[in-house]
Every structure is written in structure tokens, then in C-alpha cells.
Amino acid sequence: MLRRPASGTVTLQVDGQAVTAREGDSIAVALLANGFTVTRATAISGSARGPYCLMGACFDCLAIVDGQPSVQTCMTPVRDGMRIERQGGARRR
């Protein structure tokens, strides 16, 4: 896993759970820093997916951000108070 010792000053809600992030993190990096590797379940088979390329190319890190679905979390900077929900079908957790 990827890890980061120090926590930041930005607070996010991930599926209702409060986690901290650093100013300048993308949402995807903040999720990984907090041990979340799954961001969505695919529409086709419902299998779990998470950040893969972190540079806006693969579209696997899509999640619901402040109610907006299919946001590329690797290309979206964190903001204090952001609500992130993992999106998808049957296997959403």
C-alpha cells in the first residue's frame, strides 16, 4: 500500500467517514493516503476498481463528488468539507 505518516488540515467525508488530506492532494491521492483503494464498481460486471494511472487517462478512479457522479478523482483537488461517495453497482462498499 501507499502510505503517508503525517495527516493534513483538509477534512473529507468518504462514504460518511471523516478522513484528513493535505492541501494540494488530488482526491485520489487523499483516498490512497487513507488506505482506500476502491473508488467504484464497474457498470458491466460490478467488479471493484480504483486509481490506476493517476494522470487522467484511465477513468478508473471515478467517484461521486459532492453529488456529481463520474468525477475523475485523480484530476480534482481536495477541498475542505468535500463529500466523496464511491460509485457503482452491486458491489459498492
Add this chain to the structure above:
Amino acid sequence: MTTDLVIVGAGPAGLSAATEAAAQGLSVVLLDENDGPGGRIWQALESRGAMNAEDAAALTVIRQFRACGAAAHWGATVWAIEPDGTVFWSRQGAAHATRSRYVLLATGATERPLPVAGWTLPGVMTVGAAQIALKTGGLVPDANTWIAGQGPLLLLYTVQALRAGGRIGGILDLSDPAARWRAGRHLPAAALRFGGDLWKGLRWRQEIRRAGIQWLRASDLRADGDGRLQRIRFRTAGGMREEAADLLLLHDGVIPSMQIPRAVGCPQEWNHAQHCWQPVTDPWGATSIPGMFVAGDGGGIRGAEAARASGRIATLGIAHACGKISARTRDEAAASPRATLARLASLRGFLDHLYPPLPIRLKDATLVCRCEEVSAGQIRRAATLGCRGLNQLKAYTRCGMGPCQGRMCGTTAAEVLAEVHGVPVGEVEPFRARFPTKPLVVGELAALEQMAEHG
């Protein structure tokens, strides 16, 4: 208002181009999807600070750009470019249109996809992704991390991660031993001019060895787990092996990012040495589309120093086309960056031969298209039914029709079709790309329409 030049991408090529263009008196708008200058290679360098002489030189390029007066928009995703030079882009859900006389595409490279069985599991990422997490967020890997593939970035990231306090379970070298011998032919020319760079690669290897990281020659790698990565399996000289892993980082070099050049309609050519497509340009980076130029790794992989040189060269070409400088001034100013490109060519030849793309031996069940979940077996079946090109493959299988628009599957799907038909992969028709090259919501388009009517 029409600006002289829109530059897409703020990596080494785009930054050098913007600084040069401002110096030549051109009005410039620089657009980049990231939240600051540097592209991927110099990402977040301003906030991280220079750690060595190379970083310091890069920071100088960034500072020169900051001081040059060019307009820049960060977090700006370009999604369409019209033939008349209108560039459409979005930032934070709001769409914008910028009219320009010339467009310079400096959109850089993406990692060549390395599909192994189970590569869609959460916990499998690219080496480039882990490096972005390190550069932007200071994230480091722990001991349950394995790195697999080949290439300079794999070595560089490993060293960077170790120096930052990270740990790594082991490295799986998937490279072809025969390539080493073929590359040896290019070694004398490269060593003569680039002793320092080659030495750097050897020093990285040594640093990894000293840190006690296992380095295994391997093949038949697969990622396994229930809903996330839990273990990897691979073949070594001693037989099949299994290791616990919750992070697997894959890498097989980089290739030009072709989405925008293709959507614009730039003619493209197969680069036989680098096994990838690249836009066709003249010596100034001009494509055959009027007003459309390409610079940096997006025009063929040559690295950051060459990208800076090609950014300057393209800008000089544009300044001349704009009537700002004479052909003679242009040619004289381009002499130094052209000498840089010539000097770098021998190192690139060596690297191209040392790291040819890894041989792809996909099992039928392995997914090629991550978005539409199309397997190698489905593509092979389509091929035996008569499918010969990637655009036809969309109709057969939906491969390449998901949100990534073929970015992740294009190179692999072409390899599979080539394998079945027994033709060189460069003869397989690549995906067409169409605007919008990034998805946008209808509201963004509607707001743009209102803006056009009222403003």
C-alpha cells in the same frame, strides 16, 4: 479577441515554448489540466523544492516561464479544437472557448499499458501513478509492494521511493534478455556522449541492490485477490512463485499521447524504433493541419531536455509564420536547440533498443479494454471472424468505446489483432479519436452556447 498562440500542456516543451513565444512578442495562452506548471516530470516541483542540480535547472525553466508574462490557466482540460483555431476547454465545470491563430500541442506522453492477468484489481497501479502520488502527496510504498516491468522510470521511481523512506518487497524484471545484446550495438556511441546518464542508470541499480531489494527475472505475472490485490504469482528460473502483495506497480515505458492529435486529424506515422504512433511533423513541429504544431514527447519520445529544445524550435517556426521574425533569424535562433536534439539522438537510440516493448503473451481471459471489460479472447475471436482494424473492433466488441476512449487498450488490442493476422502491429489501423476527447456534461456545453449568443 484572438490570441496568437494557444499552448496545450505545461511540461518542459510547453513551458519553454511559452517563454520563447512571449520573448518573440506573441500573445500566448497556456492551458494545462494540472494545478500548476511542470507537467508530469516536474510536477509540484515549485512546492517540493530542488533536491539536486537537475531539479534546480528545471526550476529555472519554471521561473523563467512565471516571469515571461504568458497567460496560463491551471486545472484547464482541453476537450475540443476546431480547424479555425478555436480551443474549447473546461475548468471546474465551466466551459470556455479561446480563439487562436496557432495551436501548439505539448501534451506529452502516457505509459504504455502493460496488461497482466488481474491488472484491473484495485491495488494494481502504474509506476508513473505511484510517482505522481510521491511527488504531489509524499506517499511512499510499504513492504507489501512489488514493482514489475522494465524501463528507466521503474529504476528512478524505486530509488526515489527508497530515499523517501518507502519500502519495496521486490522487483520483477520482465525485460527480454536478448534486447540487452541488441542494445549493446548502440552502446559505444551512447557511452561516448552520455557516460554520465548511463552511469546514473547503473548507480540506481546499485542503490537498489544495496537496499537489499530482491531483483528477479520473471514472466507470466498475474495479480490475484478478492475485490482487491492480495497476492501475485510469477514464473522465475526456479519455477512458479507466489508472494503476498497489496500494491503492484507496472511499467513498460512511455508512448506519445495521441488523443488530441488524432481528433484534430493530424496524419500519424508508426515509429519503428519506439513501436508506437506519433504525429507527422516538419522540422518545425508543424503538422499538415494549418496552424497546428506539436512539440515534446507528444511528437515522439525523446525526454525532457529534447522536449525543451523542440518547444523552442516550434515556437520559432510559429513566430516566423506570424511574421514576427525573418527566416534567417528563425534559423539562427534554432541552431542551438537543434544541436541539443542531435546530441540526444544517440542516447535515445540506445534506450529504444534496450527497452523494446515487453512481449505480450495474453491469456484469453485477460482483460484488454478496462472500460468495456473486453478480454484478449474476445478480440482474438473477432479477429478470426475477419476483424482487421481497431475501429472495426469497436463494432465487434465495444473495445475502446468506454470513457478512456481507447487510451488504455489501443496498443494492446492492435498487438492482439496483429498476432492473429500475422502482420506487423504498425499495419493495424489505430483507433480514430473524436472530440470531446474528455467527457463533459451537457450543462457545460449549454452555458458555452449562451456565452456565444450574449458575448
